[in-house]
Amino acid sequence: MWRRHWLCILLCQGFSSARDDWRPESEGERSGRKACELRFFQTDFAAENFQSKWLNQKNKLAFIQCLYHLRTRWRHREKEIFAGGIHYPTLVTAHHTWPPVSTSGAKLCWLDQLGVHRNSIEPSDCCDQRYGPKGRPDCWDEYFTYELCCVGDVNLAEMPHYFVAPAFDINVGNAVRQLGTFDLGQSYALQTLCRSGDVVIDVGANVGGFTVPLAERVGPEGEVHAFEPFRKVFQHLNANVALNGLSNVYTYNVALGTAEEKVLAYVPDLTNFNFPSAIRVLDQFGPEAAVSEANLRYEERQETLTVRRLDDFSFSRRVQLIKIDVEFMELQVVLGAKSTILQNKPLIWMENEAYFDDPPNRTFVDTMHRDLRYVCTAVARLELFCAPGKEAPNGGLVQDDGLIPAGFRRVFRHLSGEVKDMHLWRALSEVDPDFAAK
Structure with a gap:
């Protein structure tokens, strides 16, 4: 997780922290x-x-x-940034509404003032175009509009989000402050791979750049299980879950691997400009090599980290999606999750830099194919998407296109220039045409 990927950079062109096309306040x-x-x-x-x-x-x-x-x-129209921190500096982002993080703004249309229970408004009646092209006019006001509530277009009415990150984190912390997530394109793509009520696992959650939008996507009836091994980064993950009032996130201060063990490791220095997300748990650089070869900075004191297998954890129901970004430990994560994967057959998105070497190192891809009967394809630089394969007529294993929703494809059609109007609500409406009214 070194940087905002090109997938995000293309999608983010034209985004700024404020909107100049909102109705005047x-x-x-x-x-x-x-x-x-x-x-x-x-x-x-x-x-x-x-x-x-x-x-x-x-x-x-x-x-x-x-x-x-x-x-x-x-809600505030302008994002604000506040500086804080005692032992190391932090930046708190308040009132983030653009670009949209999730579709929570549309969900609030049908909830009471507590934002928990259904209100008395009937979506099918309000959205009925027999009353006109924008449904029943008496259902709407200056905020709750037909476009927001019936179509799900949150571009003009996103819920405010809040984030805290180490001020000197120039990678993930910087991206979350600017975009409300780590990589906007990846965030939108991941949201198309799950639905309300799903169980999702975020391995290498960092400060929660993907945890937060995924938790909103699966809703109160769903679950997000987020794993982050570094203690101080883990504290920011929990802070961001709390700041955004998410009730369905379960966090674990552990690394995932092939066996349960304790590891003495260097941890990110949050008092210097740094890439905390690029620091490994295993096979770490020494302190001098970390600076000279990878531009990473450690605290002088090492900490004892806990490593466990994903198979050691239990989940309330089927796991739909696993996202893995663990700095060269993705193979160990998968090997320690064989039972979970074989039982649940989830969709899996992971960073695997080795596959993008020249020539490519296919160890991870081949292991997924041989041991788990999964087919992996590149979806962005350093990123693979893996799904259970299906038998081809010639006896081989091929990607099962039926497992990939249309909205997921839209994100990547946008990158090729085929689709010009990439918006989160539009991608999700292709996954579930009625998502805004649910």
């Missing part, structure tokens, strides 16, 4: 936001031994309404 929106922010500042539920006026029904309802409005029609 009204004075009512500005004053409403300020009033709600003042309410949050002044509210002290603990006053008078938790018996104050703040806990009466009227104020509790106003508090909930403010939470709802500040996430929707009164």
Whole structure:
């Protein structure tokens, strides 16, 4: 995970941190936001031994309404960056809405003000074009529109996102601050590979650049299991899960390999400009070689890391998708996950630099083919997509195109120039035409 891949760079052309085509903000929106922010500042539920006026029904309802409005029609239009940190500097990104991270903005159309339970609005009625090309006009306001709620177009109404990362992380931390994820194209592609209610595994989760959007994609009924071995990076992963209010993420401060063991390893130095995501767990460079050969910086003190097999973990139901980015440990991860893979037959996306050497090192691809009956294909520089193969007429093993959703293909058709209007909502609508109303 060295950099934002070319897959992202192409998709991200033209994106900026702010929108200049949003409907102008009204004075009512500005004053409403300020009033709600003042309410949050002044509210002290603990006053008078938790018996104050703040806990009466009227104020509790106003508090909930403010939470709802500040996430929707009164959300901040401009992203803000705050510097913090005591033992090392951190940057907190607030109000990220562009480019869209997920389709959560569309999901809120059909939820109550708590954002948890269904409201009384019936999607099929509001979206019914018998009332007109944009459904029932009385269903919509300046935020909740036909385009957002029925089509799922979050480009003008994304939910605000929040992220914290080490200030000196010039790779993943930088990308998450700019894009709300590590690699925008990969994030969108991964979201097309799963649906609401699915179980997803994120191996090498880092600060959660893919964990967050995947957790939103699979929804409260789904699960994301995120593995990150380095303690301080793991703390940022948990912070970002909490900052975005995600209830379906399970995090593990372990590396995945072929056996359970303890490893004494160098860990990322977060007080210098660095690439924490490129630091290996096994077969590490020595401190001097790390700087001279890989531009990596370690803390002086080593830490004991835990390595376990994925097969040692249990999951509530079938695993749909596994994403692996583990700095040259992908073969060990797979070998320690044979039972999980054979039982669940998940789609697998992983970084495998060796395959892109000249000549290519096919060890990983051939192992997947021979031991697990998977077919792997290159989908971007350094990235492979692997899926269970099917028997060809000649007795060989070929890719089963039926396992690959149309929206996944759209992402890559965009890269070739065939598709010009690459948007997350459009890709996901090809996977599930009714996704916005579910």
